[in-house]
Amino acid sequence: MTALGLFNYWAVIFLMMVGFYTLIARGNLVKKIIGLNIFQTSVFILYITMGKIAGGTAPIFVKGGEDVSYSNPIPHVLILTAIVVGVATSAVGLSLVIRIKEAFGTIEEDEIQDESL
Amino acid sequence: MVEFVDIALLVLLGITAFSIIRQKNLFAAVMMAGIYSLLSAALFVVMDAVDVAFTEAAVGAGISTILMLGTLALVGHSEHQPQHRPILPLFVVILTGAVLVYGTLDIPPFGDASNPVHHHVAPHYLEESEHEIGIPNVVTSVLASYRGYDTMGETTVIFAALVGVLLLLSLGPRPGRVASNGRATTTVRERDKAVSEEGMEEAQGDTLQVSDEENTLEDTNG
Amino acid sequence: MDDRVILRVGAKILIPFILLFALYVQFHGDYGPGGGFQAGVIFAAGFVLYGLIYGLGNVKRVLPPQAVYICSALGVLLFAGVGYVTMALGGVFLDYGVLAHDPEHGQHYGILLVELGVLITVFGVMVAVFYAFAGRGRVET
The missing domain is CATH 1.10.10 (Arc Repressor Mutant, subunit A)
Structure with missing residues (x-):
């Protein structure tokens, strides 16, 4: 597994930058939230990658397995809760988008700016 | 074998993420986001994080997609062509990415059991x-x-x-009641909010001169 | 609606198993992958599926919004309540060892109750958010 080196981290950075680009370059608010979700998931992958031990197994004890090495459970716990919190906060963002649509009649950033001038 | 699956999943994730940005139809983008979540759940299984994979598959590909679709049903599903050139965002993204890649050069290699992250409280647990x-x-x-x-x-x-x-x-006020001129349907409970929104629109100098008359009408009604 | 026979019958067959699977995930979480967060989401998914196929009005008759709101607060209260009970029994906040004579059994009870609190909150929040989004009606522009 060490042959992989830093590939996972670079892939994570690529995904992170794709999400970041969607967030700053696109004017559509729903697209921005999708970009935020891509970014968020890349952070999850970063954490889980750090917790992985080569040749390890999931941190659930097996009977009689004294010499089994387990992957680090702490990142798993952190990310497990972060996923559910992430969807809850996305819901808040999406409801803000709905209210913006009702108030301005559009969810495109530049049109909202024109309207509020 | 594990390395192969890992690389394949990461490449697929990259392709999916890239096609999400290219996608103009937001329905398609949301479905791609669901696929992205499911792929990352598969990656978590490869990385031994079965609990996380379980959660990601249930939340990311299930509930999250439904919420997005529910939003799209309310706000429409077409994305406009961005007006400005994407040069500046691209520059910012590439610069940030380069700095982050430079930062990874010091990170201990992936999967090594002697990494510092595995030597704090994890062994105790x-x-x-x-x-x-x-x-x-x-x-x-x-x-x-x-x-x-x-x-x-x-x-x-x-x-x-x-x-x-x-x-x-x-x-909040229900949709369509404040925006269109159907003020009669606004209930007493929602009236205060609607009135304050009108006040805001007035302050912004919009074409809502009728609002004063309507306010007095409602006051006599209430 | 008659042209969706496959969806309606399929959902009717699937929903009991989804709910049962959620309970399995909840109570098997100590021994395999699973726990309150996953079980809550899956349990909510059963009701969301019912709402998608049979309409919001029907699912609200099965599970009134008031009940869902109460659920989402009740779970947090249960979680914090376990913490206060452990304090009252002489331990520190959320130290389940004092819940039974044998600390290990106490941990079992504590984890069971706390996971139940998480299940109830996550279930309530997910269904309530679905109600809020689905009940918003189309915007007139």
């Missing part, structure tokens, strides 16, 4: 959990017992998020 808590799944014992405060905080955050959603969507 893995060795003592069986005697102190007595359940085989270490993730559950850390989640519920060792880091119970943390989980309680997360539960409270979820509850707070629900309060926010309800305040935004369930209590």
Whole structure:
């Protein structure tokens, strides 16, 4: 597994930058939230990658397995809760988008700016 | 074999993410986001994080997609062509990415058991959990017992998020009643809010001169 | 609606198993992958599926919004309540060892109750958010 080196981290950075680009370059608010979700998931992958031990197994004890090495459970716990919190906060963002649509009649950033001038 | 699966999944994730940006139809983008979540769940299984994979598959590909689709049903599903050139964002993104890649050069290699991250409290959890808590799944014992405060905080955050959603969507003026001129349908409870919104629009100098008359009308009614 | 026979019958067959699977995930979480967060989401998914196929009005008759709101607060209260009970029994906040004579059994009870609190909150929040989004009606522009 060490042959992989830093590939996972670079892939994570690529995904992170794709999400970041969607967030700053696109004017559509729903697209921005999708970009935020891509970014968020890349952070999850970063954490889980750090917790992985080569040749390890999931941190659930097996009977009689004294010499089994387990992957680090702490990142798993952190990310497990972060996923559910992430969807809850996305819901808040999406409801803000709905209210913006009702108030301005559009969810495109530049049109909202024109309207509020 | 594991390396191969890992690389394949990461490449697929990259392709999916890239096609999400290229996609102009938001329905398609949301479905791609669901696929992205499911692929990342598969990656978590490869990385031994079965609990996380379970959650990601249920939340990311299930509930999250439904919420996005529900939003699209309300706000429409076409994205406009961006007006400005994407040069500046591209520059910012490439610069940030380059700095982050430079930062990874110091990171200890992937999967090494001697990495510092594995030498703090993790060994304690893995060795003592069986005697102190007595359940085989270490993730559950850390989640519920060792880091119970943390989980309680997360539960409270979820509850707070629900309060926010309800305040935004369930209590405000109903759609179509304030925006169009059907003011008669506004109930007494929602009137105060509607009036204050009108006040805001007036202050912005919009074409809502009728609002004063309507206010007096409503005052006599109420 | 008659042209969706496959969806309606399929959902009717699937929903009991989804709910049962959620309970399995909840109570098997100590021994395998699973726990309150996953179980809550899956349990909510059963009701969301019912709402998608049979309409919001029907699912609200099965599960009134008031009940869902109460659920989402009740779970947090249960979680914090376990913490206060452990304090009252002489331990520190969320130290489940004092819940039974044998600390290990106490941990079992504590984790069971706390996971139940997480299940109830996550279930309530997910269904309530679905109600809020689905009940918003189309915007007139």
